[in-house]
Amino acid sequence: MSSGGSEDNSGGRVVWITGLSGSGKSTLATALVQALQRRLPSRPVLLDGDALREVLGSAHGAFDLEGRLKLAYTYGRLCRLLALQGQWVVIATVSLFHEVQEWNRLKLPGYFEVFLDIPAAECARRNPKGLHHAAGSMVGFEVRAEYPRTPELVLSQGLSVEEEVAAVMRGLFDRQP
Numbered sequence: 540m541s542s543g544g545s546e547d548n549s550g551g552r553v554v555w556i557t558g559l560s561g562s563g564k565s566t567l568a569t570a571l572v573q574a575l576q577r578r579l580p581s582r583p584v585l586l587d588g589d590a591l592r593e594v595l596g597s598a599h600g601a602f603d604l605e606g607r608l609k610l611a612y613t614y615g616r617l618c619r620l621l622a623l624q625g626q627w628v629v630i631a632t633v634s635l636f637h638e639v640q641e642w643n644r645l646k647l648p649g650y651f652e653v654f655l656d657i658p659a660a661e662c663a664r665r666n667p668k669g670l671h672h673a674a675g676s677m678v679g680f681e682v683r684a685e686y687p688r689t690p691e692l693v694l695s696q697g698l699s700v701e702e703e704v705a706a707v708m709r710g711l712f713d714r715q716p
Contacts, residue, residue, distance in 0.1 A: 551622030552649030554629045554707065557687065561662035562655040563700070564631035565589070570704045572629050578712070584621055586614065588632035611639040615647065622648040635684040653707055654690040661696060 554571065556564045565587050575583045591614060611634035618628045643650050692710045694703050 549623050549625045549648060551625045552627045552651065552711075553618045553622050553643070553647040554627070554651045554653065554711070555618070555634075555643060555647070556629065556631045556653045556655065557634055557690075558655030558657055559635075559659055559662040559684065560633060561665040562657040563703075564633075564655060566700055567653070567655065567694075567703050567707070568629045568631035570700050571707055574704050574708055575627060575629070578708070579627060581626070583627035583629055586617065586628060586630040586632075588614070588630075588634070591617075591632070607633070608636055608639070610634075611636055612642065615639060615643050618643075619647050633684075635686060637685045637688065640685075640687055651692070651707075651711060652687055652690040653692045653694065653710075654687045656686075656693050656695050658696065 556568050556571075558564050568585055568587065572583050572585045588610075592610065595610070595613065611632065614630060614632055614634060618630055621628045640652065643652070692706060694706060698706070
């Protein structure tokens with residue numbers, strides 16, 4: 540089991556699901572939270588990048604590199620706040636920056652990084668929100684993506700959501716500390 544960066548006894552954890560837009564992060568996060576609800580004594584918190592943008596008032600901006608980086612750090616700090624209070628947090632966000640990934644490893648309790656390694660062409664084909672052409676600065680397209688260097692789990696194209704959830708659950712619960 541990954542110990543994450545910060546030492547704490549809160550029992551909280553952060554499962555950080557990352558990948559390009561259209562890779563299936565939100566779908567996996569929602570299904571994972573449902574599976575965790577059956578396993579944990581308290582309900583895990585689900586944070587989704589799109590919903591967070593809306594809540595934080597950034598829904599119509601901050602798509603440039605600097606804005607995306609600031610949001611990624613904000614997401615990390617929010618996850619830390621919740622995890623230090625004993626919450627399990629599942630977050631689905633692009634946030635493909637090495638410096639954010641490193642900060643997460645140092646600061647987030649029980650950090651477990653899941654990278655959805657789906658080719659950019661497949662993500663563009665899926666285009667669930669019509670964003671790849673509309674935003675003009677999609678990570679992995681116009682903005683360079685920094686893929687995780689050492690994720691706890693890499694999931695590739697071809698798996699069902701059920702198979703992805705099973706793999707994450709094995710990674711979270713079946714590994715020895």
